[in-house]
Amino acid sequence: MNYTLHQLQIFLKITQLKSITKASEALFLSQPAVSIQLKKFQDQFSIPLTEVVGRQLYVTDFGWEIAEAAQKIINEVQAINYKTMSFKGQIAGRLKISVVSTGKYVMPYFLTDFTNQNQGVDLIMDVTNKTSVIKSLENNEVDFSLVSVVPDQLNLDRVELMENKLYLVGGTKEKFNKNIAKAKIFETYPMLYREDGSATRNAMESFITSRNISNPKKMELTSNEALKQAVIAGLGYSIMPLIGIKNELKNGDLRIIPYKGLPLVTNWNLVWQKSKNLSPTAKAYLEFIKAEKQRIIEENFNWYDQY
Structure with a gap:
């Protein structure tokens, strides 16, 4: 066996991402360079480490065993580097x-x-x-x-x-009917929520419940970015953390809607x-x-x- 630390690192990244292309991007290497190193590494074993079915790369059981060993070796090398720096006072x-x-x-x-x-x-x-x-x-x-x-x-x-401040936020493409009182906005328009368990969702639900607000139209999105884009598109309104919408407010894609009791402030x-x-x-x-x-x-x- 004459494999290198570089080959171990490349193989480990391939097993983590299950893709030569993604591994090359993560390691800032060209795809051919990663493929060549994988082949050189594989040539040192008589048992396949990976296999391609259709266009998908799969790691074999033996490959997973080698990946686990590779992770341990890389960890030990990193530990040596850390100890060396520590002795230098870093x-x-x-x-x-x-x-x-x-x-x-x-x-x-x-x-x-x-x-x-x-x-x-x-x-x-x-x-x-x-x-x-x-x-x-x-x-x-x-x-x-x-x-x-x-x-x-x-x-x-x-x-x-x-501080973490949460405001009622809407898009600027679709303005709500000014004849409708702001107190009725939750009852009139769809409200966009994060998924169950999200701290943002919990804060939003607690605010609505504590004020006995009726909110019959609900939509759920599982990421803050998806929720933000949905609000920009005019799909509905939401209570969102200020920290994540700085650029959208500056660019005029989103706007804060003043509402009694808001912002909610946590830390x-x-x-x-x-x-x-x-x-x-x-x-x-x-x-x-x-x-x-x-x-x-x-x-x-x-x-x-x-x-």
């Missing part, structure tokens, strides 16, 4: 964060300076739904999570980052399990956030107070 290691979908408009700004200052830090940020974020915390799969509503069922520590929280033994990298990031969060907010979110 912060090095993995930082794993799970983020609720709307948080993708927030979290990168609280990471950029830290990762730029510490080149030995490898960031893994999973943007997903609230249910998956909570699960990743429960299973100790991440260092931190970003949520707007802190779950009660877990014993968590937290740092508040910034973006960086949370972690109290019992978790934070890595040196995670501890360094926590110190960075506590020291720099106000500066980051002032530099990147000064537009927030305009609404």
Whole structure:
């Protein structure tokens, strides 16, 4: 056997994405280069690692075994690199964060300076739904999570980052009938909701329930981006986080509709399990956030107070 670390990395990426094309894009390599390395890697085994059925690439059972071993080898190599940097006095290691979908408009700004200052830090940020974020915390799969509503069922520590404001939002192509009172807008027009379990949906439903508002026309969309595009198209109205619609408001694609009791205000929280033994990298990031969060907010979110 004479395979290289580069071949292991390419094969592992192929198994993760189940596509040579997608693997080449993820690794910033040409598709022929990835195919050549896969062939060279396969030539060292007498048992197939992958097979193509129709036009779809599948990983064989043996291939999955090799991929698991490849992941362990790559992890060990990374650990060596981290240890080398640590001995040089540098912060090095993995930082794993799970983020609720709307948080993708927030979290990168609280990471950029830290990762730029510490080149030995490898960031893994999973943007997903609230249910998956909570699960990743429960299973100790991440260092931190970003949520707007802190779950009660877990014993968590937290740092508040910034406000999360939710407004009633509509598109600008279709203006609602001005003869209809704003108090009747929920009863008259379709309201667009996120999926069950979404913190945005929970906030919207709590607001409607607490005010005994009748809302007979409902539609559900499973991503914030899909919901935003539906509102822009005039499919309905929604209560949405301000953080995700900055450009659409600026461009005149969306507009905030003043409504009594809005905006709803919560906070973006960086949370972690109290019992978790934070890595040196995670501890360094926590110190960075506590020291720099106000500066980051002032530099990147000064537009927030305009609404």
